[in-house]
Amino acid sequence: MPRIAYHYDVSIVPERPKKFYRNAFEEFRTKHLNGAIAAFDGRKSCYTVDKLQNTTGEVQVVDRHGRTLRYTLTIKETDNSEVELSSLRSYMNDKIYDKPMRALQCLEVVLAAPCHSTSIRAGRSFFKNSNNGERYELGDGYEALVGLYQSFVLGDRPFVNVDVSHKSFPIAMNMIEYLERFVLRSKINAQSMLGNTYQLIQFIKGINIVYEAPASFATAPRIYKVNGLSPQPANEQKFQLDDKTMTVIEYFRSRNYNLKYPKLHCLHVGPPAKNIYLPIELCRIEEGQALNRKDGANQVSEMIRFAATSTDERKRKIMDLLKYFHHNTDPTISRFGIRISSDFITVNSRLLTAPQLEYRNSKFAFPSNGAWRMDNCQFLKPTPKAHKWAILHCEGARLLYNKVCEFEKMVINQCRDVNVSLEPRAEIRTFKDERNLDDHFKELKLNRFDLVFVIIPSRGATYEVIKQKAELQYGILTQCIKHNNVDRRLNAQLVGNILLKVNSKLNGINHKLKDDPCTQLTNVMYLGADVTHPSPDQRDIPSVVGVAASHDVYGGSFNMQYRLQCGAGGRAAEEILDMESIVTEHLRVYKEHQKRYPEHIIYYRDGVSDGQFMKIKNLELKGIYSACAKLGIKPKMCCIIVVKRHHTRFFPKGQPHPRNKFNNVEPGTVVDRTIVHPNEMQFFMVSHQSIQGTAKPTRYNVIENTGNLDINLLQQLTYNLCHMFPRCNRSVSYPAPAYLAHLAAARGRVYIYGSRLYRTPEEEYKRRLIVPDFLKTNPMYFV
Structure with a gap:
């Protein structure tokens, strides 16, 4: 080079x-x-x-x-x-x-040189088009393509990080074929009409189409971006041309072309202010469009089915893609003195010991392969009293009353097993619609009910509306369950999983860690933070901040704060702007429960890219220090950045274990040599067992460590905290404080669902304050 x-x-x-x-x-x-x-x-x-x-x-x-x-x-x-x-x-x-960022930026451009001519670029990934690559139909007019992700990373020497990528693309086809296959689901004739156009508009808005004018026009095809549909079908849609008003069908007839499908709407294309209408029959979807939009639920599930492969299969795909792009024969890459080796690097790893988990009466569970059973164990700290509870279900949802009674009975029986204190009978009520929910919540709150199970109907009242009413208006604790789960999937495991959440919401603690290395760190507050941003097609929605902080001695009970925020010019701001007031509130709650302030704050910050570490240090940590200084305290600070959005994967050598069909590394695997930056405190960890596909390790960067905590201590502590997530009896992929912060941010997004936001984020947040007494009484309501 x-x-x-x-x-x-x-x-x-x-x-x-x-x-x-x-x-x-x-x-x-x-x-x-x-x-x-x-x-x-x-x-x-x-x-x-x-x-x-x-x-x-x-x-x-x-x-x-x-x-x-x-x-x-x-x-x-x-x-x-x-x-x-x-x-x-x-x-x-x-x-x-x-x-050396400039050198890396230069080499990223060099590395991409051989890929552009034979692929479609999306971010740092290059996708083979459907004619010469693997493809999989996802339904609703989309297909998944396979691509190569590539970037430079700095370990103890520079590496090229390569991985397989999967992304959905609209299938290139004639618009008539799309309508026949995915919208009308029948053969179209001259009398066909569109009817309900919601699905069609959702699909076509923002995509590029190729308009192929009739032969009589003698013009080359043109590409347009679609805004939506014309208000009327082609035989009724009027427009002005040379001071003359005519319909679309009349215009094409005047130019020697008769529309085959005059009763179909036209596509509204080009600048939105202009009324350019093109007949659907003359348009086709352009191939190779990398859309910047969120995939639908059906696409996501189909994509997981296609993309979830074993480590061996993933490695094969990557090697095939590297052969396809021929990096080492490209003159640009050669001129810069780069040559990419033909196999993956081998690294040494260590396996951490899973912690023992303590339940009531000193009974222990022993995690194996990232999971454990609660056989004959009861929650460590049960809910403190027998709680009044109710079940609400929608009367028009065709849920049989005996199914609701069966659910009630199973909840009571399993509460006895795990020591959750609910009264022996629930009050069962039906509600008609969203407005009727207000009456029930108001009355249940007046009658001092502690918990309401709401069975969400398939249509009608939504999860978001229920949570908004319960938590922002009335201050009553809810546990939502899908109608289908009660009607068709009701079993002991489902109820057991629900009770994990219920116990936490009612201020119980499910379990704690035995021999936790944090016993060397007495008086610790665990802090987790995450910021979720709107998808690219939701520009009018602010970013949502979620911060969760522990307030007990075990790191099992948390409280949350959320905020709405925008950066300069309305852009998404990754750093948390209001950190001082958030942490001040968390420290107040900690003091209220522990009668003292923490000596250590261990802060897990999720969702930050490499280039933003200094911003987190300069803004968020400064905010935390300011909050502490105002209270006259000086706790030792450890800030660990949790990075999930990377493409490093581990492929174990040797044959897979029969119980590990995807051949992943074992939970607790740590790599802190070779592929980590030599001058930074950094490590990779796989803390969970991947249910399907190749496990994604989480990367941890320690950017502040005023207590000089040892790297081995931090690794074991981080792994242990992955066993403290209250919603499941499994070790999760990153520590509970960060996971709970993600849930807090998700709940903040629920609060702005269905609203048009006209005011500043600060004003909109003040209109959506959680009922204060409720927040104090049930701080873990958000799990």
Whole structure:
């Protein structure tokens, strides 16, 4: 690898269409740069190892429909044009804590060079199109494609991190075929009409279609973005043309084309302010569209079925993709002096011992393979009194009364087994609709009921509406259960899982850790934080902050705070802006329960990318320190970033165990050498048994450690806390404080569901305050 590369700005005129920038740059490189080897990022930058002159030139590009596009390109040296590639040889020796980011950015562009011409790019992944790659239909007009994820990572030397990716794409087909297969589910004729268009609009909004005009128009196909459907069908939809009003069908007839399906709506395309309407029969879905939208529930379940493979199968897929892209034969990669080895790196791992879990009367459970049974065990700390409880179910949901009674009986029987104190009978009520729920919640609250089981109907009152009414209006504890689970899947295991949550919600503690290394750390408050952002198609919704903090000696009881926030210019803000007031409240609750403030705060922060660690340090930790300073305390602080969004996977050597059909590493596996940064306190851990597919390790970065806690202690403590999640008798993939913070943020999102948000996030939050007495009485209501 050369010592230095050069960075150039690339400007291209006109700015649109951007999809041909790469073709234009290739023409420019050959024609005006004498074929110099250069890695172009597809937008504004290129990198070379040979110095170039500032150059301007014109090029022509022919698109696949035969149209000629002209671009003018200019490349000029940036102000700081030299990129020190040599920093990738020295970062591990020179104790440079700042990662050599510019060198990494350069090499990411170089590494992508062989992939663009034969694949579809989405983020850092390159997907083989459905003609020459593996594909799987997900239903509703989508297909899953397989791609290669690739990036540079810094361990004790630079590595290329490769993995298999799966993503859904709209299937390229004629719009008529789409309607026949997925919307109308029948053959279309001239009399066919669309009827309910909700599903169709959800699918087509924002996708690109190719409009192929009739032969009589003598024009090349054009690509448009779809806004939605026309208000009327083609035979009724009117528009203005040269001061004359005509329908779409009349316009095409005047140009010697008779529409075959005049009763179908048209597609509204192009700029939303313009009324451009295209007949559906002349449009087809463009291939290879990487959409920036959230997948539906059906797509997600089908995708999991397709993508969940064993480690051996995953490795085979990755190796096949590497062969397909031929990185080592690419002239750009060779010119930068890079060669990728032909197999994965081997690392040493350690296996941590799973903690023993203590239940009531000093009975113990012993986790095996990431799970344990509660045989003959009762919850460590049961709910403190016999609670009044009720069951609400929807009278129009066709749920038989005897099914509700059977559910009541199973709850009572299992409460006796695990020592949850509920009164021997529930009050069973029916509700008609969402408005009727208000009457019930109001009356149950007045009559001092402690818990309400709400059986959610398949249609009608939603989970979000129930939680909003119960927690923001009336302050009553609810446990929701799906109608289908009571009607068809009612069994002891289902009820047992519900009681895990119920005990926690009613201030019980399910279990604690025996011989927990935190016994060396007396008086600890565990803090977890997460920020959830809206999906790209939900721009009017703020980010939701969730912070959970322990207030007991075991790390088993938590309370939560949530906030709504936006960053500058309305963009999503990853860092928590109101950390000082949040932590002040958590410290107040801790003091209320423990009669003292904590000596240690161990803070697990979820959902942060590598480039934002310093922001967390400068903003969030500063907020925590400010909260402590105002209270006159100085606890020792340990901040551990929990990173799940990475593509490192572990493939064990040797034959799989019969009980481990996906051949994953065992829960408790830790890797803290070779693939971690040599100058950072960092480790990977697989703390759970993957139910299906390849287990994803969680990466932990320790960015603050004023108590100088040992790395071995932190690893064991982190693994132990993965056994403290109250909703299941399994070790989860990351520690309970961070998991509970995720639930807190999810509950905050529930509170803004179905609302149009017109005020600032702070004002909207103040309109959605949790009932204070309820928050104090049942701090773990959100599990």
